[in-house]
Amino acid sequence: xxxxxxxxxxxxxxxxxxxxxxxxxxxxxxxxxxxxxxxxxxxxxxxxxxxxxxxxxxxxxxxxxxxxxxxxxxxxxxxxxxxxxxxxxxxxxxxxxxxxxxxxxxxxxxxxxxxxxxxxxxxxxxxxxxxxxxxxxxxxxxxxxxxxxxxxxxxxxxxxxxxxxxxxxxxxxxxxxxxxxxxxxxxxxxxxxxxxxxxxxxxxxxxxxxxxxxxxxxxxxxxxxxxxxxxxxxxxxxxxxxxxxxxxxxxxxxxxxxxxxxxxxxxxxxxxxxxxxxxxxxxxxxxxxxxxxxxxxxxxxxxxxxxxxxxxxxxxxxxxxxxxxxxxxxxxxxxxxxxxxxxxxxxxxxxxxxxxxxxxxxxxxxxxxxxxxxxxxxxxxxxxxxxxxxxxxxxxxxxxxxxxxxxxxxxxxxxxxxxxxxxxxxxxxxxxxxxxxx
Ligand SMILES: *Cc1c(COP(=O)(O)O)cnc(C)c1O
Numbered sequence: 001x002x003x004x005x006x007x008x009x010x011x012x013x014x015x016x017x018x019x020x021x022x023x024x025x026x027x028x029x030x031x032x033x034x035x036x037x038x039x040x041x042x043x044x045x046x047x048x049x050x051x052x053x054x055x056x057x058x059x060x061x062x063x064x065x066x067x068x069x070x071x072x073x074x075x076x077x078x079x080x081x082x083x084x085x086x087x088x089x090x091x092x093x094x095x096x097x098x099x100x101x102x103x104x105x106x107x108x109x110x111x112x113x114x115x116x117x118x119x120x121x122x123x124x125x126x127x128x129x130x131x132x133x134x135x136x137x138x139x140x141x142x143x144x145x146x147x148x149x150x151x152x153x154x155x156x157x158x159x160x161x162x163x164x165x166x167x168x169x170x171x172x173x174x175x176x177x178x179x180x181x182x183x184x185x186x187x188x189x190x191x192x193x194x195x196x197x198x199x200x201x202x203x204x205x206x207x208x209x210x211x212x213x214x215x216x217x218x219x220x221x222x223x224x225x226x227x228x229x230x231x232x233x234x235x236x237x238x239x240x241x242x243x244x245x246x247x248x249x250x251x252x253x254x255x256x257x258x259x260x261x262x263x264x265x266x267x268x269x270x271x272x273x274x275x276x277x278x279x280x281x282x283x284x285x286x287x288x289x290x291x292x293x294x295x296x297x298x299x300x301x302x303x304x305x306x307x308x309x310x311x312x313x314x315x316x317x318x319x320x321x322x323x324x325x326x327x328x329x330x331x332x333x334x335x336x337x338x339x340x341x342x343x344x345x346x347x348x349x350x351x352x353x354x355x356x357x358x359x360x361x362x363x364x365x366x367x368x369x370x371x372x373x374x375x376x377x378x379x380x381x382x383x384x385x386x387x388x389x390x391x392x393x394x395x396x397x398x399x400x401x402x403x404x405x406x407x408x409x410x411x412x413x414x415x416x417x418x419x420x421x422x423x424x425x426x427x428x429x430x431x432x433x434x435x436x437x438x
Contacts, residue, residue: 115149
């Protein structure tokens with residue numbers, strides 16, 4: 001291996017990182033090893049991981065049960081095309097997904113990333129209405145502050161500001177946006193106003209709307225906002241009433257993060273289409289899935305209009321990669337064999353107790369915690385980098401964006417490391433806050 005200074009010099013001048021420039025405004029930290037909830041840097045610093053590699057890691061890095069399954073698959077068949085061929089890892093993963101996801105989701109499409117899973121979801125919805133000879137239903141509806149991916153179809157349903165719609169104005173499809181739900185997670189039966197805006201828009205536009213897309217209970221990258229299960233329940237009813245499909249994006253929330261196996265379970269509902277990603281392999285390798293109902297797969301496979309192809313028009317090269325499917329099977333079996341609900345409650349309690357005092361600072365707008373997700377929303381959006389630097393100085397890995405300092409640790413993070421994480425966040429926010437307060 002070349003010496004680190006040379007590698008980092010090349011990285012700086014040639015390698016793009018997410019949403020960054022070349023060279024980047026601040027250099028990335030080189031990581032040489034991961035284990036459990038610990039990242040080891042090239043300088044041999046040990047950081048407690050608060051990000052789970054963007055929601056993905058559930059049982060920490062390099063979990064032996066997942067590695068074992070992957071090693072075995074690696075030796076027999078790391079990859080094979082899925083066109084005309086099939087294999088046990090894809091079938092057994094699909095069995096688990098059909099069994100675990102809410103009824104009536106039982107048709108599975110396996111892809112390589114979350115954005116692509118959403119693209120497939122959108123295609124399913126569009127093809128469904130075309131197959132039923134209702135081609136006018138080709139628009140999407142969603143809420144503001146959402147995030148569904150970085151490809152063109154998904155960007156068009158991301159929050160118009162966060163999703164940089166201005167930059168791609170001419171290329172993006174125009175869809176219908178309702179205001180984001182505002183009422184937080186806690187149930188308050190007296191306030192049902194959020195959903196009224198959705199109903200008004202559906203009433204007006206339903207004849208052109210194919211599907212409504214939403215992240216259940218937690219809006220992730222578009223604002224780290226939580227909303228009431230009741231909202232989702234009413235949305236499900238409205239979609240039925242106005243003959244609009246509901247696409248539930250569980251890419252961030254799937255597999256336990258909010259305290260339910262799937263966040264849509266808080267509302268006791270199911271989408272007509274559901275996407276899974278990030279958490280599917282417990283953060284070990286890229287894989288995502290789009291599930292739908294037999295009603296939709298049958299309509300697509302038997303179109304009323306003869307001129308329409310009777311197939312779902314998608315098929316990526318690496319779909320259903322056996323190595324990734326095997327990692328996902330091991331991840332799911334591991335999750336179901338642990339007391340994950342108790343772990344989520346333990347983390348939720350600790351995050352709430354230790355982060356809530358930050359709400360007293362002028363710099364902090366709100367602290368909110370749901371399941372194993374802790375969010376400190378600041379009043380300013382220009383402090384992410386200094387707070388990240390402070391966190392690293394405190395030996396923890398946190399990557400704020402905009403006004404949001406947030407953490408979603410692995411479910412099995414030891415108490416001592418969780419304490420280190422929350423203490424590190426509190427210290428970092430306080431130290432940035434003090435010079436401002438004084
Ligand atoms: C991350 C994310 C996506 C996109 O997944 P990628 O694997 O990054 O393409 C879509 N929807 C939600 C809710 C996400 O959090």
